[in-house]
Amino acid sequence: MNKETPPSAYTLKDIAREAGVSVATVDRVLHGRSGVRADTARRVSEAVARHDFRPLRAGAELSRARAMKFALVMPSGENIFMQLIRDQVAGMSGWLASRRVAVETIITDVFNPAVLAQTLESLTGRFDGVAVVALDHQNVRAAVDDLVEGGMFVVTLVSDVPGSRRHYYVGVDNVAAGRTAGALIGRLTVARTGKIGVIAGSRLLRDHAERIFGFQQVIGLEYPNLKMIEVVEGGDKDDLNETLMVKLIAEHPDLIGVYNVGAGTPGVGAAIAKAGRENHVVFIAHDFTPYTRRCLLRGIIDAIISQDPGHEAMSAIRLLLGLVRREPALAEQEKIRIGIIMRDNLP
Amino acid sequence: MNKETPPSAYTLKDIAREAGVSVATVDRVLHGRSGVRADTARRVSEAVARHDFRPLRAGAELSRARAMKFALVMPSGENIFMQLIRDQVAGMSGWLASRRVAVETIITDVFNPAVLAQTLESLTGRFDGVAVVALDHQNVRAAVDDLVEGGMFVVTLVSDVPGSRRHYYVGVDNVAAGRTAGALIGRLTVARTGKIGVIAGSRLLRDHAERIFGFQQVIGLEYPNLKMIEVVEGGDKDDLNETLMVKLIAEHPDLIGVYNVGAGTPGVGAAIAKAGRENHVVFIAHDFTPYTRRCLLRGIIDAIISQDPGHEAMSAIRLLLGLVRREPALAEQEKIRIGIIMRDNLP
DNA sequence: CTGTTAGCGCCTTCAT
DNA sequence: ATGAAGGCGCTAACAG
Numbered sequence: 200m201n202k203e204t205p206p207s208a209y210t211l212k213d214i215a216r217e218a219g220v221s222v223a224t225v226d227r228v229l230h231g232r233s234g235v236r237a238d239t240a241r242r243v244s245e246a247v248a249r250h251d252f253r254p255l256r257a258g259a260e261l262s263r264a265r266a267m268k269f270a271l272v273m274p275s276g277e278n279i280f281m282q283l284i285r286d287q288v289a290g291m292s293g294w295l296a297s298r299r300v301a302v303e304t305i306i307t308d309v310f311n312p313a314v315l316a317q318t319l320e321s322l323t324g325r326f327d328g329v330a331v332v333a334l335d336h337q338n339v340r341a342a343v344d345d346l347v348e349g350g351m352f353v354v355t356l357v358s359d360v361p362g363s364r365r366h367y368y369v370g371v372d373n374v375a376a377g378r379t380a381g382a383l384i385g386r387l388t389v390a391r392t393g394k395i396g397v398i399a400g401s402r403l404l405r406d407h408a409e410r411i412f413g414f415q416q417v418i419g420l421e422y423p424n425l426k427m428i429e430v431v432e433g434g435d436k437d438d439l440n441e442t443l444m445v446k447l448i449a450e451h452p453d454l455i456g457v458y459n460v461g462a463g464t465p466g467v468g469a470a471i472a473k474a475g476r477e478n479h480v481v482f483i484a485h486d487f488t489p490y491t492r493r494c495l496l497r498g499i500i501d502a503i504i505s506q507d508p509g510h511e512a513m514s515a516i517r518l519l520l521g522l523v524r525r526e527p528a529l530a531e532q533e534k535i536r537i538g539i540i541m542r543d544n545l546p
Numbered sequence: 547m548n549k550e551t552p553p554s555a556y557t558l559k560d561i562a563r564e565a566g567v568s569v570a571t572v573d574r575v576l577h578g579r580s581g582v583r584a585d586t587a588r589r590v591s592e593a594v595a596r597h598d599f600r601p602l603r604a605g606a607e608l609s610r611a612r613a614m615k616f617a618l619v620m621p622s623g624e625n626i627f628m629q630l631i632r633d634q635v636a637g638m639s640g641w642l643a644s645r646r647v648a649v650e651t652i653i654t655d656v657f658n659p660a661v662l663a664q665t666l667e668s669l670t671g672r673f674d675g676v677a678v679v680a681l682d683h684q685n686v687r688a689a690v691d692d693l694v695e696g697g698m699f700v701v702t703l704v705s706d707v708p709g710s711r712r713h714y715y716v717g718v719d720n721v722a723a724g725r726t727a728g729a730l731i732g733r734l735t736v737a738r739t740g741k742i743g744v745i746a747g748s749r750l751l752r753d754h755a756e757r758i759f760g761f762q763q764v765i766g767l768e769y770p771n772l773k774m775i776e777v778v779e780g781g782d783k784d785d786l787n788e789t790l791m792v793k794l795i796a797e798h799p800d801l802i803g804v805y806n807v808g809a810g811t812p813g814v815g816a817a818i819a820k821a822g823r824e825n826h827v828v829f830i831a832h833d834f835t836p837y838t839r840r841c842l843l844r845g846i847i848d849a850i851i852s853q854d855p856g857h858e859a860m861s862a863i864r865l866l867l868g869l870v871r872r873e874p875a876l877a878e879q880e881k882i883r884i885g886i887i888m889r890d891n892l893p
Numbered sequence: 894c895t896g897t898t899a900g901c902g903c904c905t906t907c908a909t
Numbered sequence: 910a911t912g913a914a915g916g917c918g919c920t921a922a923c924a925g
Contacts, residue, residue, distance in 0.1 A: 258918030605902030
């Protein structure tokens with residue numbers, strides 16, 4: 200028998216009585232609102248501390264309940280990871296509804312800074328908060344800053360705009376993700392000597408650039424036996440990626456590893472499978488999907504770097520909710536982990 | 547612009563008015579309570595469905611608010627992972643207090659079935675729910691069943707009692723965890739030929755037994771170049787583990803991999819470091835701690851199989867809360883992932 | 894500066 | 910089988 204946390208069914212009223220004030224005063228002290236004599240405040244604080252009193256959330260929530268509307272700005276296109284996030288949000292409908300939170304998904308061309316910026320601007324006043332898969336570009340940064348300036352709460356999702364005034368970024372450390380990919384390729388190719396191919400969507404996307412940076416770091420510094428081929432770009436498209444991969448295989452007989460930085464993994468996988476190279480080429484890609492799951496089981500993909508879409512969607516919404524309600528920052532509680540998924544630890 | 551979930555600030559009262567009944571009746575229908583004519587129920591259901599109405603959680607919570615008391619039964623001893631879980635629970639104190647939930651941690655000798663069973667029996671009537679790091683033994687199973695029989699809600703934590711009537715198990719699939727360890731050793735030793743050592747706490751602990759089983763499966767079937775040495779048991783103790791590991795290194799010059807199934811990792815690590823074998827021996831262990839973090843950075847440990855203690859503690863409490871409140875099962879939402887942590891994806 | 898009071902939405906007796 | 914009404918704990922508007 201050891202530690203004990205007493206139930207403490209105290210209420211505001213009890214504390215008020217004990218401190219010899221009214222509930223309103225206790226409430227003021229509890230929330231640090233002004234208009235309380237220092238001396239009175241002290242008496243209240245003491246009573247609160249004495250019983251380690253915490254206001255019951257349900258009461259607070261009920262009394263301020265208000266319908267809220269959030270916008271979720273996501274890329275158009277076939278990107279499966281984004282699709283998964285949308286699915287997760289759809290699956291949260293019960294959770295959202297019972298809290299009077301509405302989420303409107305807005306699909307736009309995130310790859311075009313002007314379009315994205317304009318989409319963001321158009322949100323002004325229509326929402327209580329915005330979660331956006333951002334693009335690191337000055338127009339977008341300006342749009343985000345304008346929104347925040349106007350009192351909107353903004354979190355970036357998956358892809359950040361570092362210099363902006365967004366309240367939070369929900370997503371992984373992409374440099375670390377790239378390093379992880381590099382370390383996996385390095386370790387799994389063992390001591391073999393050969394070339395490593397890297398396929399990205401676009402080096403202009405901050406998350407892709409960061410992953411490549413981290414990847415190069417590790418390969419360059421720690422695996423002198425591996426030589427990186429120039430990064431090629433396939434716009435996250437399956438077909439283009441397949442073409443690129445076929446070419447890589449053809450031109451580099453000593454290719455022993457491939458890192459697909461963004462989406463479009465099916466294209467890369469198809470090229471490897473058709474060439475019958477799954478046993479010679481260590482293939483690392485991002486994001487756990489039905490397709491990558493199959494590839495892991497068949498040995499086409501050796502490891503997946505993952506971030507949990509459900510977790511990210513939930514985090515973004517929770518953070519926005521907390522901001523709107525002005526609750527103390529649960530911030531770094533919500534940090535997103537970089538997952539490594541191999542054949543034997545499939546979720 | 548795409549999907550839309552309307553705010554729907556409807557309340558029970560609105561639905562009642564629309565269905566031409568009172569709020570009490572709507573409440574009855576919503577919760578499937580008896581005493582409503584089929585025809586009336588249908589009218590209500592229709593109104594509910596028409597607006598996709600969900601009762602506001604805060605209201606429901608407030609009206610049923612009740613102080614609750616949960617017991618957390620954990621092993622005595624130095625096991626760091628358990629310590630981390632306790633820390634996490636301590637860190638949840640604000641969350642718990644604002645929901646009027648008290649958690650009493652009860653330390654007991656989980657390795658002794660009789661003691662554990664008796665501890666469990668002693669909980670009867672004193673708590674609303676129990677989270678227990680269990681031992682798979684018939685006495686324990688009987689004790690768990692008795693508790694459930696008596697109306698207590700029970701979840702097992704980290705280590706399960708499969709045949710029992712516990713409501714949930716919160717923890718990872720340990721066979722898969724063992725397989726993951728096996729796959730990592732297999733892949734990271736590359737094509738080298740040699741022996742693999744396995745150190746467990748006790749083969750009588752179900753989680754250890756399952757991990758060993760999964761590990762053997764993979765090593766035996768897929769890596770003919772690796773030969774497993776007989777499993778040795780160190781009772782999760784640092785000092786004993788160190789002695790065992792020193793012996794393994796001395797007796798098997800061709801040792802190229804070690805899997806520490808349970809706790810006591812510092813002992814194993816020390817032996818490897820002192821022998822200067824960190825570059826020859828692939829070392830896989832469980833649980834991310836300050837110590838294993840250091841080992842990852844220094845290259846002593848190659849990969850950690852992790853389960854998030856914070857996540858587990860939170861899950862256990864949330865599940866118990868849901869059970870007590872008789873909320874629809876959020877069950878498999880709470881599934882715990884097997885994490886792989888290497889030097890570059892440290893949390 | 895401080896207190897009073899009317900809700901917030903839901904659940905639950907207690908009547909009918 | 911159904912309805913009316915009080916209360917859960919907290920907040921905020923309004924008095925003083």
